[in-house]
Amino acid sequence: RGGDGSQKEVIYLEWEELMQLYEYPFGENHCGIAAVRDVFCFQCFTGLRYSDVAKLKKEDVNLSAGYFTTVTKKTVDSLKIELNKYSRAILEKYADVPLKRGLALPVISNAKMNEYLKTIGEMVGINAPQRVVYFKGANRFEEVHPKWELLTTHCGRRTFVVNALMLGIPGEVIMSWTGHKDYKAMRPYIKIVDTLKASEMEKFNK
Numbered sequence: 616r617g618g619d620g621s622q623k624e625v626i627y628l629e630w631e632e633l634m635q636l637y638e639y640p641f642g643e644n645h646c647g648i649a650a651v652r653d654v655f656c657f658q659c660f661t662g663l664r665y666s667d668v669a670k671l672k673k674e675d676v677n678l679s680a681g682y683f684t685t686v687t688k689k690t691v692d693s694l695k696i697e698l699n700k701y702s703r704a705i706l707e708k709y710a711d712v713p714l715k716r717g718l719a720l721p722v723i724s725n726a727k728m729n730e731y732l733k734t735i736g737e738m739v740g741i742n743a744p745q746r747v748v749y750f751k752g753a754n755r756f757e758e759v760h761p762k763w764e765l766l767t768t769h770c771g772r773r774t775f776v777v778n779a780l781m782l783g784i785p786g787e788v789i790m791s792w793t794g795h796k797d798y799k800a801m802r803p804y805i806k807i808v809d810t811l812k813a814s815e816m817e818k819f820n821k
Contacts (some may be wrong), residue, residue, distance in 0.1 A: 625777070626745065626773065627774040627776075628659065628741065628770065631786055632741050635741065636699065636735070637656045648731060648734065651723065653708065653725075654722050655728070655768065655770075655771050656701065656771075657705045657706075657720060657772040657777055658768065660702040660705070661696050661698075662771075662789070662792050664694075665768035665771075666689065668720060669718075669725075670685075671683065671719045672716070672717045672718055673710070676710075678698075678703065678706060678707065679811070681703070683695075683696055683698070694791075697736040697792075703722070703795075706720070728768055729768060731765045732766040733763055733764060733766055735763075736766045741761075742761035742762060743762045744762075745760050745764075747760060748766065749757070772793065776789060776801070776804045777807055780804055786801055788802060789801070
């Protein structure tokens with residue numbers, strides 16, 4: 616099936632879906648789930664991979680100066696990432712909470728987080744139909760899933776890039792935050808944004 620990483624689509628949250636998730640009022644009975652939501656939203660607002668958010672420590676964060684630093688696991692590059700009001704609010708929420716190994720956020724294992732994200736997505740109602748194309752050998756398969764079924768930690772970084780491009784932030788600035796080395800890696804995102812812009816312009820014709 617298409618939810619196993621073999622799909623060709625870039626799965627991401629649109630801004631409205633991200634806000635729906637960020638603002639969802641989980642009750643006191645769901646504080647574990649709310650923490651998973653917070654970590655995922657932090658990825659969506661900073662572009663961090665799971666491996667990098669999982670090792671972000673309180674000492675890496677400078678709230679008064681409005682940024683944090685990280686050495687990315689994948690490229691061993693040191694990045695300075697400025698905070699926006701959303702990423703700042705998430706860090707502030709956990710600033711005085713003692714977490715294991717001095718971590719900045721309550722990160723659980725990637726597998727568990729992916730499991731919870733699907734539950735959270737369904738609870739919040741992120742169920743826009745998402746077409747997925749995948750291949751087994753030479754055979755091409757196409758399926759439609761509600762978006763929550765396809766949510767994984769990978770979607771956080773993708774959500775950040777697509778929404779940053781939609782906001783008109785230049786590609787080279789986004790790359791300085793994400794650590795992408797060249798435009799080749801950005802191409803799938805730029806293609807999505809071009810398609811979205813065309814459909815938005817089409818609204819004038821209705």
